Amino acid sequence: MKIAVCGKGGVGKTTISSFLIRALEKKGRRILAIDADPSPHLARLLGFPDADQITPIAEMKDLLQERSEKNGPFYRLNPRVDDLPEKFMKERGLVKLMVLGAIQEGGAGCACADNAVLRNLLNILLLSPDEDVVVDMEAGVEHLGRGTVASVDHLLAVVQPYRGSIETAVKIRKLASDLDIHHLNFVANNVEGEEDLRFIEKGLGIKMLGWFPGSADIKKAEREGVPVAEHCPEVFDAALELLNRLERNGNE
Template identity: 40%
Template sequence: MINIAITGKGGVGKTTIAGVISRLLAENGYKVLAVDADPDMNLGSVLGVDTSDVIPLSENRELIAERTGSTPGKSVGGVFKLNPKVDDIVDIYGIEGPGGVNLIVMGTVDKGGTGCMCPSDAFLRALLRHLIIGKDEAIVLDMEAGVEHLGRGTAKSVDTLIVVVEPGMKSIDTARRVKNLAKDIGITKIISVINKVRKKEESDLVEDKLAELEIPVLGTVPYDQGFVEADLAGKSPLDFTEDGEGIQAIKKIERKLVSDSK
């Protein structure tokens, strides 16, 4: 089984990595659940799924009110269920995409793992806790930068955290912060993917900086104009440029993930 969350500074290409890995895992026989927990909610487009009319679970007020007993937006301190029923959510709200990938558009949990919680937070945290998987199943969680919104109560829903890093110190600083936050909530396996590399000197420099942070590098993905063109065409990169260098590099990363999970 594979249970990973993918994060990184905005613009590093983490959603592209998450979507392509999800599709590749499905092609290799895994039952894949892709969870879009990024406020930008672009995972569907990378998977090849039209989510333009989909309401994120975090904004489904009727559902959250039904399951928690309290309407989102009410004053903090109201009474609501901290462990609402969520075991049927994937079956009801999952969207099947190309290759059999099942997509859940979750939206995001408010930041602050130890602070106050509203009904929406309680619902989404319960959903994350419920996403327990078995053999030949995989969960790929595309999340915003940082891990605060997971909170201590949902750390067990993630086995491995992948930080996508591009050449640049801001991206490396984000990796450092993510590592510290992840350890605070109990995620101990933190690895990285270096993306958008134009020349070897760039990847060598980033690898050295990540080695100082003790963050292993799972693989390197070159800058691929095909990814930009796929986005402009509104297509999944796998359906647009499957033979491109970027896709081939992500295939190697996916194979390593599968090998490490056995």
């Protein structure tokens, strides 16, 4: 199963990605975790050693230059990347982690040489036949081009019970519809009760596939810098339930 997690800044994309990754691991699955956020935190949340020392591929300018063979306005459209996963992938338990950093999806005027390398790399990672994949995406909607979101089985948009978050979720929904993407589902985060859930579902006019409670344990684990999913068993059940639903129907 290949899942990409998107949503407005700070809604809980990385937190929920880390829960889903751990929940998949608990089911004995091998997972490829991809951090595509410009300021990546997934390694820390998953408890990878020396998480803060990992350099995102997007910041390896020499490597990107070498692979893109950028020369003035010219660069390779299909740069070689097949050796990069083995070189830069981190491994812990059943989880392999690739920290990509921010990828700009196409579009006019995009600074494309670096992105050709990053996109190629993301594409071969998404094709991985042996692992489930979870992509923690960059905040916002602009990067939701066809590439990444079209090649996953489930695009999960995280939404919180706030107007701004719901407005972004509406944009994501519109964009997905424009792009003819039908595997989009919404997940509520930081839900304090029925009223919160109703506020979101009414604002969006759609049922949530799952929801995560606002949790003092998450807050505490995050402050202490310990792997969140390992320290919040009551929230972990929400992740397992969400996974089960994705496996059962997801795309309805």
